[in-house]
Amino acid sequence: MITGTPKPIEEILEMLEPYDNIIVAGCHGCVTVCRVGGEKEVQVLASTLRLAREAAGRTITIREVSLERQCDPEYIEQMRPYVGDYQAVLSIACGAGIQFLAEKFTTTPLLPGINTGFLGVTVRQGEWSERCQGCGDCVLHLTGGICPVTRCAKSLFHGPCGGSVQGICEVDKEVKCGWQLIIDRLKALGQMENYGKLKPYKGWNSSRDGGPRRIIREDMI
């Protein structure tokens, strides 16, 4: 899922400086699951903003909305009847959702309420960890199912580098060396021969370097 973290409230208040009448829009998708942008967070954020603004002597009117998903046009359309009544929309969906809203409602300023994080997994309740960078060119079959692009701080294809000590990355004591994990897994799978192979240069053109990526499935259109 797509993860995120709430933006510091000070930053949001600064964004909202020009406005007195806004929508706080949540999303029932990934951000609900990672508990940063669902209905509950809409309520918490809206309350927080009202309190902060009133304490500062200037009230703000907030409409609390949660869309099924902000990344599908049909759901976004549900906001159209009233979006014009508000000066801005503060979205706590992921960056994709926020942008999609902005694209659909061209005359209303769209503001981000969260910092979109990464494609991750729930390690346990309240802890998420990145697993994929969406590079568009998967090599997991060669690396024991552990992604060198995501898990190695240097995205090396022939790690580990000299900074790996007892399975820990030099970058942070909390970070496991991705390549140690790969090697351990390859050993367990009996696939160490994959390690001894020189891998071709990575084609980053399938990653972010190629501008916004598109997927078009003719069979589904």
Added chain:
Amino acid sequence: MLPCTGRIDESLLLKAFENGADGVMVIGCLEGDCHYVSGNIRARARVERVYAILERIKIGPNRIRMYNLSAGEGSKFAAFANEFVDQIREIGPSPINLVRAGNQGVTEKEAT
């Protein structure tokens, strides 16, 4: 009154402040003694979050506090309530109430 402090959540706690509370006490079972196993631990985390929010939006952090008591500690409850009320009196009315009083000439006071 709630079945368990585990029922209370951040949005409701903030709601109390929006409605003009100068302070909120959350009182749960002793830690490790929760009737519902872990509700009070969850509540503590939520109270801590609201505490942090209030601090950042300058309502003041010491306006919310979680206390843990057993059902047999009536006098301790009274002491906690007095302590908290004194603390709130010292901090004074919530900025929300000050603003509202300025606008409407009405102040809602915290009763014990």
Added chain:
Amino acid sequence: MKSGSNLEKVLAAGHFSVTAECGPPRGADPDIVRKKAAFVKGNVDACNVTDNQTSVVRMSSLAGCLLIKEEGIEPLIQMVVRDRNRIALQSDLLGASAMGVRNLLCLSGDHQKFGDDPQAKNVFDIDSMQLIHMVKTMRDEGIFPSGDKIQGAPQFYIGCAVNPFADPFEIRVPRLKLKMEAGADFVQTQCIYNMEKFKKYLELAKQEGLPDKIKILAGVTPLKSAGMAKFMRRMVAGMDIPDEVVNRIAAEPKEKQAAKGIEMCIEQIQELKEMEGVAGVHVMAIEWEEKLEEIIGGAGLLPRPVMA
């Protein structure tokens, strides 16, 4: 001859070779480089010039190479893949070769987190293994990675680095082999203190027949004090300094520890010299270049052979 560099020649002739290193300054003053070069000159077969080591911004390694070359020292350019994508790397390789730099050390580079600009975006377009392979392809086949033909292929004696003491130990030798296969002609190791473990490493390498295919230059660093030993052991990733080494230097009074460190380094070089499969030493006298002559001379490796 692959590159015709002095280092390649010395090694090819079967001499026990000596390299050292020289870090460029945090500024544009060439005299600092020249001053260091004076200590190095005559004592080595080639001198490494580091590439923004530990992500701390320094004069470029190519410029450093040219400055020491002017002073009559054979340069060895270090190149990390952290800061440049494959386009910049190819371009710099062509430039270095054009300016007469013939020795190259291919590295990943320390993570930017430890340097001046931890918020910088790193590149790692290709990794050091792939850089080795890219240089070899450019040199030997005369083509760019894109497949286009190069007009005037670059000439490099290609080196790589290994740390025989890093984890996991069992992949150390396969990894060296991989580097060799990718195209490395020589390897400079991380500085060695644990000779027992190094011997084990070398033994495994010999079983793979590696010393015949890739020249192994053992890295050494003289200890200035017991304190430095302890600091390195604690702070430098992958640094393996056995207790007896620390104890030996610590047993000396403070003022005599530096001399002891040099004595120990000389002994170590002499021991390495006698080991089968070790083709030379890489003396990293960190901020202590003035002692190079004493060390290398002390180990009986001076004067350096002059190759035609």
Added chain:
Amino acid sequence: MTGNLNTFAGSTKNPTGAVMVIGGGISGMQSALDLANAGIKVYLVESSPAIGGKMAQLDKTFPTNDCSMCIVSPKLVEVGRHKNIELFTHSEVKSLSGDAGSFKATIVRHARYVDVAACTGCGLCELVCPVTKISYFPEVPAEKEKKSRAKAKEKRLIKGPGLPHPTSSHKWTFSVDEQACSMCGSCHRACLHGAISWEKKQKAVIDQDKCTGCGACFAACPEKFLAIKVDGAPDLDKSIGAAVHARSEILGREFGRSKSGDSEQKDCIRCGLCAITCEKVMHIGALKMVEQGIEAGVDICQVCGACVSVCPVSFLTIDQVTSRTPRPLLNFFNEGLNGRKPINIHYPQAVPRVPVIDAASCVQLNTGACGTCATICGVGAIHYDHRETETEIDIGSVIFSPGIEVFDARMRGEFGYGLYKNVVTSIEFERLLSASGPTSGTVARPGDGQHPKKIAWIQCVGSRDHSCDRDYCSSVCCMYATKEAFIAREHDSSIKPTIFYIDMRSFGKNFDEYVKRAKEHQVRFVRAMVSRVFEDPLTGDLELRYVDESGKRQTEAFDMVVLSVGIQVAKQTKELAATLDIELDRYGFAVTDCYQPLATSRPGIFVSGAVKGPKDIPETVCEASAAAEAASASLAEARGSLISKEVLPPERTPGPDDELRIGVFICHCGTNIASVVDVAAVTEYARTLPGVVYAEHPLYTCSQDSQERMREIIEEHRLNRVVTSACSPTTHEPLFQSTLQQAGLNKYFFDMANIRDQCSWVHANDPILATEKAKRLTRMAVANATAGEPLDELEFTVDSRLLVVGGGVAGMTAAIEAARQGFGVYLIEQEPVLGGQLLHLQRSADGRKFADFLLSLNEKIAADDRIKVFTSSQVVEQSGFVGSFETEIVMPSGATRTLKHGAILVATGAEEYRPEIHGLGTLDSVMTQTDFETALENGTAADWHHARVAMLQCAGSRDDEHLPYCSRICCNHAIKNGLRFKKMFPEARVDVLYRDMRCYGLGELDYREARQAGVNFIRFDPEENPPAISTGETGIDITVTDPSIRLQVRLQPDLLVLSTGMKPRDTEELASMLRVPRNDGGFFIEAHAKLRPVDLPSEGLFMAGTAHGPKSSSETIAQAQAAVARAATLLSKDSKKLSGIVSRVDPTNCAVCLTCVRACPYGVPFINDQHSAEINPALCQGCGICVAECPAKTIFMGRYDDRNIRAKIEAYCASEASHSPR
């Protein structure tokens, strides 16, 4: 003794479906509840004024440090409210006749003088009662004889530091009744302020300007005239005593009545209340106001204490007003550590919360004076003419659980109890620790109120003591002393506790860990017997003499000493046992059979609790359930015959557009609320709230007639919401809700504000703000009721069959008993034969062969077609929920079968641990206790006439590398085998190497017998004095220091017998299938360590036997019966109703994020095949954690929904003018 053995088959025809439970402690309450919840009528007879027993007196409980009152009070309330339980408190059983199945009992209710049905428990009577001492009552004149007052001959002037400062605050108005005045001039003479003009043959006139209102005239006017009238006195309409109390309260607040303990005397304010009380309330007239203070007639004073208690300023003390020694009226619930009134509610949480008048100290009952309490009681519940009454009841069985008392520590004079004030008993110390005790939970020395720092506990005072005929071990003292020391330090971390002990008998589940934690919390344990205690008479400090482990004599000073008194059977209990004709042992403990642990010698009478032998709370609770089972099994056919079912009218279904019609009831609670809160004003205010169509303020909303009226009002005014502002919902909400139901209203259309405990009681000094707060609380309750929704209480049918997993003695007993109770049973055993661990053991504690016992069990199982046995079978799948489970088992054929049942009983048992230590398993000379027992039994021991046997205790247990826990049974097992061996071979030698001999309870007697028989016991310590043991083909060699002789001894035994302990069978898979937790040792964890010892945390699951923890076969049998009793409360019902307050997921917005699944402490939510979270209402416990956690806000919960809480928050803050700003 054969006792109830023959009732095992259940033979009585047409039994009576009722049981009399004697004793209302935790044991009696548990028995009563289990019986009543299984359809048996219960008569619960308790001799004290309220149920609760010893447990209600305790502060915390070991080993969880749970607050005792917190956990017991829900049981009190449940018993008190239960429709199938009839309470006889302050009552005793006079006689019992008849036979098992149809007894007749006569119960004597002692005169209580308070009508239990009418009393609302408001407590005002106790408040107004002025008496605090046991009086020396003047002789009451014989009837028709003229009553004449004694005249004082000895007078004493009581002076304050200064002269009196007369006050006129809240003064009463005194005037002369001209009709009645006979011109005697007494008033004129009495008046100290010259306010009364009188001349001979003239009527007196009071000058109101000069009068201070002291009432001297009123007191002085002769009784035959009564010519002084009083006006303007609140509560005078009730009685003069009530008026005195009212003015005393007001003046007390105004002049700052000092708290008890403040000994400084204040100046008299000449309010006159003391003299008026003495004259007009007590009819004594011993006090007279004089210029300098008060003149007391010390010889005629009856020493009742009333004058002192009405004095608003602490001017008077009891010692001043009398020449006699005041006799304190002690509060027995607080172990006499503080005082009480003659009319007294036993303790604050008492059930019934109805006072009793003590006939020995009540003035009215002795002299006819006073009577104040009756005048203040708003419901007329006080009747001085009550006499004891007898009631005859028909019952099928009796449970005898009268409990125990503590040892009288004065019998051990060397410890100074009763002489030295700072030597207390452990039960007194419990009261000192208790927040509701005499010191409000501060640890203070009774001698001087100082906070003690060094406290010593002396163990085994009245236990393990042959000298005072208490040979048995009291089982609980080691743990309670540890707990008290632990908790004392929690109260005051500067306390340094020391416990002097002989053996640390922490043999129960998690007890050793508790002791370890106590040690970590600086509780010091010293293994030594204290020989004497001396008091320093100046400081009150105490010096203890003892001999330490090295043999040195030590003296050590302490601030306070707690005697860990043992438990014993009370004399009255022994008398009662004689009445019931049941056999007791020499100490008074009821005699039972180890295969029938609950049956007494008289068929139909069962026993539970410590009266059967010392035991702690969980064991007592377990036995109480077991006794309930034993008592009801033969009554099964009469189940339900004597209980009444409540019939409710159909519920009105409110339409969505119905107008809101809220009724509000603001309770006076006598004067509890109304004396502080202006209830009329609150009622007026309530009428202005939106939706409120009716409001009133009853005197007692909870009284029977008020409830009837409430029902009528609901119907008459077509109310669809009801709010009461009264006392605590915890105790009273169910009552009001049932009234709603009787009026055809859903019970969740109700809310309650507590304006008593949380308002009038705490803000007595500020009536105006208290009234405002009451309004606000009422406003919130109205808002919440407005937001209320009718909630369904789902009802589902209960399958009456029981699945028993494990066919050892626990499972077999459970199967037989459940079948006797009339339930179908599936008994699953993985082995080919039934019997479990008992197959490997030989004889019971009393020497009978287990094989015979197993045979009889097998026969009973085979004979009962309600029991289906599946041997060589295993559980492989489990689903469903309480009342309707489905379990799949694999049978030996490999085929599976699905069984449907309503409850599950886990009895998977344990086995002997066999570690590879000291050559066990390889050497023939090394064996376990079980092996040894087998050898003794099978005669392989024929040539052991001169054998030397060493037994090593804890050879596996209490060892982190093996079994970290105490296996509980090994000490007794070793003694049993040792004794038997010595009896068979008197010439042979037995040495037992032990750490602590844990022969708890009556097992201590065998320990003593073994020592006398020559079994040698040598204590070792695995850390400081470990025995050196070497074993091999050449022999066994043991060297150890014997601390009793402080010499090293060398043993070269022929045999080494290891007490290896018990380890549970592998239940990992079963536990995960049943979703029940196990502890680190692999034993199942009970739902509550104290009060639900055989329940597993998930509803409908129970356990018994050694799967729960190590225990003896007899304890296992009792536990199996207990588990059946618990299951019967469920299986005996056709259907089960669920609480309406459960979480419900609206799937529309469910993000399937698993948050609820992870957050639920009970693992209830799951993701269904519709891709939504779902919560089974039958399993939901209603805590609301998931509701708060749900990021999509799509979980809803009955009364505690966001909607409700928001409504209350908004109502809290909304001022009348402006509603919630948004």
